[in-house]
Amino acid sequence: xxxxxxxxxxxxxxxxxxxxxxxxxxxxxxxxxxxxxxxxxxxxxxxxxxxxxxxxxxxxxxxxxxxxxxxxxxxxxxxxxxxxxxxxxxxxxxxxxxxxxxxxxxxxxxxxxxxxxxxxxxxxxxxxxxxxxxxxxxxxxxxxxxxxxxxxxxxxxxxxxxxxxxxxxxxxxxxxxxxxxxxxxxxxxxxxxxxxxxxxxxxxxxxxxxxxxxxxxxxxxxxxxxxxxxxxxxxxxxxxxxxxxxxxxxxxxxxxxxxxxxxxxxxxxxxxxxxxxxxxxxxxxxxxxxxxxxxxxxxxxxxxxxxxxxxxxx
Numbered sequence: 001x002x003x004x005x006x007x008x009x010x011x012x013x014x015x016x017x018x019x020x021x022x023x024x025x026x027x028x029x030x031x032x033x034x035x036x037x038x039x040x041x042x043x044x045x046x047x048x049x050x051x052x053x054x055x056x057x058x059x060x061x062x063x064x065x066x067x068x069x070x071x072x073x074x075x076x077x078x079x080x081x082x083x084x085x086x087x088x089x090x091x092x093x094x095x096x097x098x099x100x101x102x103x104x105x106x107x108x109x110x111x112x113x114x115x116x117x118x119x120x121x122x123x124x125x126x127x128x129x130x131x132x133x134x135x136x137x138x139x140x141x142x143x144x145x146x147x148x149x150x151x152x153x154x155x156x157x158x159x160x161x162x163x164x165x166x167x168x169x170x171x172x173x174x175x176x177x178x179x180x181x182x183x184x185x186x187x188x189x190x191x192x193x194x195x196x197x198x199x200x201x202x203x204x205x206x207x208x209x210x211x212x213x214x215x216x217x218x219x220x221x222x223x224x225x226x227x228x229x230x231x232x233x234x235x236x237x238x239x240x241x242x243x244x245x246x247x248x249x250x251x252x253x254x255x256x257x258x259x260x261x262x263x264x265x266x267x268x269x270x271x272x273x274x275x276x277x278x279x280x281x282x283x284x285x286x287x288x289x290x291x292x293x294x295x296x297x298x299x300x301x302x303x304x305x306x307x308x309x310x311x312x313x314x
Contacts (some may be wrong), residue, residue, distance in 0.1 A: 021243050027242075034053070095249050098249050110263020110264050129246070
């Protein structure tokens with residue numbers, strides 16, 4: 001499934017903006033099974049598992065997945081660095097701003113206003129991703145690059161010109177749909193199996209959701225980030241990065257908002273300090289990735305720092 005999605009992203013990435021393909025289309029292919037699982041837990045009034053799942057998911061994606069994306073993508077380039085496109089940088093800054101929703105949840109608990117604000121924030125993010133002008137003059141991008149980065153760009157252009165023919169759009173869409181269906185059909189049984197195994201081992205619901213379930217649910221995104229980044233193609237790296245950022249924004253805004261709405265309506269107890277610590281770690285990891293939007297160029301070692309952050313949070 002992850003291979004199909006990465007192939008589809010590679011084909012469509014040559015035709016459409018990385019922020020749309022990565023931050024919206026692929027992001028939702030990966031997030032939909034998690035969202036269903038998350039809402040199912042809330043309907044069962046298992047808010048401990050829901051909080052643990054959303055926290056663990058954000059932590060795994062913004063440390064392991066983004067870290068590998070940056071490190072592998074940079075190492076595959078002769079310059080040992082990546083350059084983020086303007087639209088992808090702005091998405092990262094939006095992720096940084098979205099931490100406000102999580103902080104408000106920490107401050108006010110499961111609050112109806114915070115829930116509505118989180119949902120509105122995500123709708124605004126979708127509007128920006130789909131309708132804003134993300135165009136960037138090629139000369140502006142090249143001005144940011146040094147000699148080694150320019151060599152990488154030249155090699156990419158030569159590789160594209162050596163391709164026998166341009167891949168049709170329908171083929172890229174077919175790969176994405178096939179990959180999305182595979183992920184959807186197999187992710188929920190896989191997560192259920194992890195949950196059952198945790199229960200047999202008498203692992204608490206919060207710990208299970210915080211550590212084990214995210215590794216299962218985020219496996220496709222981790223594999224996709226590796227697959228898209230390993231060739232060192234800048235457009236694919238931006239798609240992978242945008243995918244991970246877009247998926248995280250949906251969790252720090254939309255899913256957090258839904259959690260607050262459920263909590264306010266059904267009077268869920270805000271368990272402190274467990275929830276507070278979990279959500280603070282969400283802000284830490286999401287903020288670390290959101291800070292990537294402050295500059296365009298990033299060295300490979302920044303990916304290592306993110307992976308080390310995972311072990312700190314664990």
